[in-house]
Amino acid sequence: LGTADQEPWRFGETVTDVIRAALVLRYRLLPHLYTLAQGAARTALPVMRPLALHWPAAEDAARGVTQYLLGEGLLG
The missing domain is CATH 1.20.5 (Single alpha-helices involved in coiled-coils or other helix-helix interfaces)
Known part of the structure; x- marks a missing residue:
């Protein structure tokens, strides 16, 4: 209303x-x-995972603050 x-x-x-x-x-x-x-x-x-969780040695993954993985293979 x-x-x-x-x-x-x-x-x-x-x-x-x-x-x-x-x-x-x-x-x-x-x-x-x-x-x-x-x-x-x-x-x-976590369901939404930072890239660095799966690629800890990759510097670009640590900087990817606007991207995430939904599980292991779906990039968001």
């Missing part, structure tokens, strides 16, 4: 298409995320 409309379709077809693509990606990643969460509970490794 008293707030602006926030439904995706209120912003036009372009925004709706972007949101739809993001949701499709989210649902495609869910099995991977659940697997990572289960592994994190067993091993205490």
Whole structure:
């Protein structure tokens, strides 16, 4: 009550298409995320990992503060 409309379709077809693509990606990643969460509970490794965790000797990996790995192989 008293707030602006926030439904995706209120912003036009372009925004709706972007949101739809993001949701499709989210649902495609869910099995991977659940697997990572289960592994994190067993091993205490984080789901989002700094590059230096897997490549400790690489100087570029230590400087990669805007990049991360989601598990071992998905770069974000």
